[in-house]
């Protein structure tokens with residue numbers, strides 16, 4: 001029988017001790033995405049004790065292991081990847097700005113779990129060049145896993161600058177530090193399926209055109225692919241960009257459809273289901289978090305070395321881009337039916353024509369390249385993955401047989 005921690009973090013098999021009482025005490029899960037200003041929490045850093053914690057967290061506990069700086073470590077994918085790396089003996093240091101795009105208490109809860117496993121998360125922004133330089137002064141990171149980003153396709157119309165802040169300015173600040181570091185780390189970072197934009201050729205292959213973004217989010221991710229290319233070309237940084245396809249699962253993002261639908265269904269509120277042209281159902285190549293974690297770890301393992309030193313390229317370095325999808329698109333109404341089945345509650349559907357806010361009608365990944373180069377092989381279908389998500393959701397938010405438990409908000 002799987003342990004609680006396996007269920008909470010299924011991507012990290014093994015024995016992590018989790019304080020059940022604390023992880024379950026969550027009431028507060030409003031999605032913050034409707035605000036048009038993002039708060040970036042700043043915290044003090046530096047000092048002997050701080051450096052000691054960073055070094056300790058970065059320590060490698062296996063032969064040929066790596067020490068990885070994970071940005072966005074308190075985020076959905078970042079927390080899962082950090083735990084998977086730590087679990088197998090790699091050194092991990094996290095950084096996260098704990099902004100309020102969605103409920104920061106969920107990010108704090110993830111941080112709490114990571115701390116329990118000896119992973120230190122620095123509270124700071126990847127735009128803070130001094131902080132990033134200090135981190136590289138303190139630890140010779142072999143790899144950087146850049147998962148810090150402003151996510152969400154539709155929110156880009158509300159708060160465009162937050163996308164430039166994190167996905168472009170922050171990325172450049174981070175790459176500047178990587179290029180100057182000695183030795184240079186290899187960089188793996190999160191691009192997005194959204195770069196395929198209005199591409200109609202299915203399934204989407206890495207060689208397909210990506211010059212027709214449908215949202216500013218997609219445009220900033222596409223810009224990231226071009227920006228990382230220049231750092232590879234000029235400075236010899238080893239770069240791997242991963243095009244994630246609608247990642248879902250336990251500890252997920254409350255702004256995403258599967259998460260907000262679950263919340264509304266349980267609360268008896270209507271859900272809005274978008275429809276495309278001629279009332280066609282929208283579809284996504286929903287990809288389960290455990291599969292994505294395997295793709296991320298496989299990318300780190302095969303990244304190859306950066307070749308620069310002293311800020312100068314000494315030879316060609318790998319530049320790679322991979323689709324990480326499930327190769328099995330599912331329509332949004334089917335997603336809703338699966339949730340109804342798992343929740344045992346009927347949804348109140350409200351069908352609405354897809355607003356012109358950056359959405360694309362469907363996504364479908366061709367993953368043969370990732371299969372060949374990374375050994376990537378997704379194994380979780382949507383029904384199975386959503387079952388795990390629902391189980392986590394009910395436990396995390398304290399639902400008990402359809403009734404909401406009265407729980408106190410956990411204070412960190």
Ligand SMILES: O=C(O)[C@H]1O[C@H](OP(=O)(O)OP(=O)(O)OC[C@H]2O[C@@H](n3ccc(=O)[nH]c3=O)[C@H](O)[C@@H]2O)[C@H](O)[C@@H](O)[C@H]1O
Pocket residue numbers: 151152153191192193194244245246247255256257258272273274275282283284332359
């Ligand atoms: O692959 C990506 O790169 C992106 O994946 C994700 O974007 P999307 O695929 O748009 O996921 P998500 O919002 O869950 O909407 C899913 C479906 O539900 C439909 N949808 C949505 C909301 C709603 O109220 N109603 C609705 O029908 C909606 O029209 C869509 O058809 C990440 O959020 C993004 O950060 C990025 O990583």
